[in-house]
Amino acid sequence: MIDAPKYVNEKVKIGVWLTNKRSSGKIAFLQLRDGTAYFQGVVVKNNVSAETFELAKEVKQETSMWITGIVHEDSRSHFGYEIEVETIEVVSESHDYPITPKEHGIDFLMDHRHLWLRSSRPHAVMRIRNEVIKATYDFFIDEGFIKIDAPILTGSAPEGTTDLFHTTYFDRDAYLSQSGQLYEEAGAEAFGKVFSFGPTFRAEKSKTRRHLIEFWMIEPEMAFMHQEESLDIQERYIAYLVQRVLDNCSMELKTLGRDVETLKKYTIVPYPRISYDEAIELLKKNGFKLDWGVDFGSPEETFLADQFDQPVFVLNYPKAIKPFYMKPHPTRDDVVICADLLAPEGYGEIIGGSERAVDYDYLYEQIVKAGLDPKEYSWYLDLRKYGSVPHSGFGLGLERALTWITGEDHVREAIPFPRLLNRIYP
Ligand code: 4AD
Ligand code: MG
Numbered sequence: 001m002i003d004a005p006k007y008v009n010e011k012v013k014i015g016v017w018l019t020n021k022r023s024s025g026k027i028a029f030l031q032l033r034d035g036t037a038y039f040q041g042v043v044v045k046n047n048v049s050a051e052t053f054e055l056a057k058e059v060k061q062e063t064s065m066w067i068t069g070i071v072h073e074d075s076r077s078h079f080g081y082e083i084e085v086e087t088i089e090v091v092s093e094s095h096d097y098p099i100t101p102k103e104h105g106i107d108f109l110m111d112h113r114h115l116w117l118r119s120s121r122p123h124a125v126m127r128i129r130n131e132v133i134k135a136t137y138d139f140f141i142d143e144g145f146i147k148i149d150a151p152i153l154t155g156s157a158p159e160g161t162t163d164l165f166h167t168t169y170f171d172r173d174a175y176l177s178q179s180g181q182l183y184e185e186a187g188a189e190a191f192g193k194v195f196s197f198g199p200t201f202r203a204e205k206s207k208t209r210r211h212l213i214e215f216w217m218i219e220p221e222m223a224f225m226h227q228e229e230s231l232d233i234q235e236r237y238i239a240y241l242v243q244r245v246l247d248n249c250s251m252e253l254k255t256l257g258r259d260v261e262t263l264k265k266y267t268i269v270p271y272p273r274i275s276y277d278e279a280i281e282l283l284k285k286n287g288f289k290l291d292w293g294v295d296f297g298s299p300e301e302t303f304l305a306d307q308f309d310q311p312v313f314v315l316n317y318p319k320a321i322k323p324f325y326m327k328p329h330p331t332r333d334d335v336v337i338c339a340d341l342l343a344p345e346g347y348g349e350i351i352g353g354s355e356r357a358v359d360y361d362y363l364y365e366q367i368v369k370a371g372l373d374p375k376e377y378s379w380y381l382d383l384r385k386y387g388s389v390p391h392s393g394f395g396l397g398l399e400r401a402l403t404w405i406t407g408e409d410h411v412r413e414a415i416p417f418p419r420l421l422n423r424i425y426p
Contacts, residue, residue, distance in 0.1 A: 002036035004081035007071045012083070015091070016041070017118070018063050020101050021056070028056035030085065032067070037251075038120050040074070040082040041067060048086060055088050062094035062118070078254065113417055114426045124252035125406050125413055128245055132402055133197075135244035136218055139237055140195045145220060148187035148194040150180025156376045158182050159323055163202045176201035179395060182325070182380050184221035185356060188391050189383055195220040197398075207421045208298065209410040210348055212399055214419040221393035227327075227337050227355040230392035231313060234341060234351055235269045238311060238401070242266045245405055258407040265309050266344075273313040276335065279304055295321045301348040311350070313339045324366035327355040339394075347404035353394025360384040 001014060019038065020031035030041040043056040059065070066089040074082040098108075099115055109116045116122055140147070155172075157164050158179045165176040180196040187194035196219045204211055220237075222230060242263055245253070253260060274282070280292050283300055290300070295317075305312055316335040319328065326336035338354035357363045363384055367374050374381065399414035412418040417426060 001034045001039050001079075001081065001083075004037070004039070004071050004079075008073055008081070009070060011068060011070055011086070013066060013068045014083075016065055016067055017094075018059050018061055018065070019118075020061065021059065023057045028053065030056060030059070032083075033118065033120075033123075037079050038123075039079045040077055041069065041085045042082060043085045043088075047084075052085075052088050055090070056085070059088070059090070060094050060097070061100070062097040064091040064094070065089060066091060079251070110412070110418070110423060111425070117416060120255050122413065124249075124255040125402070125408060126416060127252050128249045128406055129398070129402050129414065131245055131249050132241050132398065132405070135241050136197060136237075138244075139240050140193075140220060143193065143233070145193040145195045146187070146191045148184060148191065148196060150177060150183040150196045150198060150219070152177050152199065156182065156380070157372070158325065159202075161371070163204045165201045165203045178202055179217065180219050181221065181393060181395065184219050184393060185325075185380070185383055185391065188221040188223040188393070189387070189389070192224075193220070193222045205421060209412075210298065210400060210403075212411055212415060212418055212420065215400075215411075215415065216398040218396045218398060219393060221391065223389050223391045225392045226390055227339065227392050230353060230355070230394060231273070231339060232270075234313075234339075234353065234394055234396075235271045235311075237396075238271075238341070238351075239267045239269050241401065242405060253406075256406055256408070258405075262345075263405070266311065268310065271310045271313060271341070272308050273315055273339075274304075275315045276317045279314050282307065293318050293320065298346075298348055301342050302346040305342040305344045305346070305348070308344065311341050311343050313341055315339045322354070324370040324372070325354070325356055325363070327357045328362065343401070343404040345404065345407075347400065350400045350404060351394050351396045353392065355390065355392040358384060358388045358390060360388070 014034050016032040016034045018030055019033050022029050026045045028043040032039055032041050043053060045053045067085050068087045069083040069085040072082055072084055098112055153169060153174050154177050155174060157175060158181050167174050177200055179200055180198060184194050184196050199214055200217045201214050246263055283290060288300060317338055318334055319336045322336050322338055326338050329335045329337060340349045341351035342348060343350045360381060364374055364381060367377050399411045402414040403411045408414060412420060
């Protein structure tokens with residue numbers, strides 16, 4: 001039905017499910033969905049057979065049907081089109097569908113996620129997710145990037161060892177990937193500009209509205225590129241994603257009640273940039289009790305982002321709180337060349353990125369200091385032996401970005417089947 005505009009005043013046959021209905025003596029209104037859209041079917045007693053009208057009155061929620069009828073414009077409805085039903089053929093009945101039109105608690109809905117996906121709100125979020133995925137491929141491929149897939153089963157940890165998912169790989173240890181970055185760095189030296197887009201896993205014991213155990217990350221990596229140029233790509237990429245959603249998902253945004261004027265502000269680049277040092281000063285001036293060197297939590301990130309109308313880059317964090325691979329600052333030994341992009345409206349960090357350390361000896365030393373085994377990283381260190389170049393990259397968490405773009409209040413809404421601290425079902 002998403003292509004209803006093509007069929008106005010024409011007769012169509014479509015497969016649908018019933019989401020709700022009401023009827024009087026002479027007319028039945030069926031709320032229908034066909035997987036692409038939610039719309040109304042009108043069954044007028046005098047225009048259909050007695051059996052069809054009876055069926056329209058009796059049919060239960062989520063029964064699947066073939067219907068035929070004429071498509072009409074309907075300016076009063078959200079979708080803008082309805083169907084004047086002529087025939088109904090039941091494909092399969094449904095009884096006692098658990099998700100009724102009344103309100104349900106979040107745990108109940110999450111337990112029924114396999115069914116809840118049929119409802120208009122998750123449906124709208126997943127369609128926007130699909131647009132963001134497609135826009136991501138379009139953006140990077142148009143910019144001359146090549147997609148290089150990183151492995152999911154790995155023997156080394158890019159983001160630290162505390163939140164690794166352990167598994168076995170025949171007779172040795174292995175981990176589920178936390179990030180494809182190290183492999184993308186190899187890719188960048190082979191192909192120039194590369195990106196990966198795959199699932200990543202973090203055994204983080206965090207139960208917040210920003211943390212998933214399994215999430216999807218987009219990780220571009222660019223050879224012969226310094227951090228400033230990478231920031232330029234990052235902001236153009238985010239602005240492009242928002243613009244694509246504005247262009248192609250207006251109905252979904254309306255379903256979600258997402259304010260379009262707010263989103264439009266995010267399509268304007270450049271985004272503001274402040275240093276970590278400035279961020280600390282700003283926080284202190286506003287009553288936050290913290291010292292230089294700490295990492296920001298959700299309240300700090302929310303406050304910082306609230307100072308701007310657009311996403312904001314926070315540059316050059318303390319070396320001690322960032323991973324081993326980041327490039328050291330040329331004149332200070334306490335910070336690294338990196339940036340987190342904080343989304344407005346309380347959504348926090350959506351991108352983490354940096355310029356990468358290129359010097360073999362420095363990197364070797366950092367690996368040892370991080371308590372990692374240089375033997376496991378010898379392939380990665382090779383990249384600094386054979387024509388090492390300045391290179392930069394970043395990682396965007398798909399679900400974090402999507403939660404922000406859709407205006408949802410929890411990252412679990414942004415993935416079809418969320419893996420959370422206490423949930424691996426359904
Ligand atoms: O900041 P992070 O840990 O950076 C990296 O993994 C780098 N290796 C990326 C790179 O430079 N190639 O994670 C990147 C992003 C975060 O900004 C956030 O959007 C998302 O991944 N993310 C999570 N999303 C959902 N749930 C979690 N538990 C997440 N942890 C990180
Ligand atoms: Mg980060």
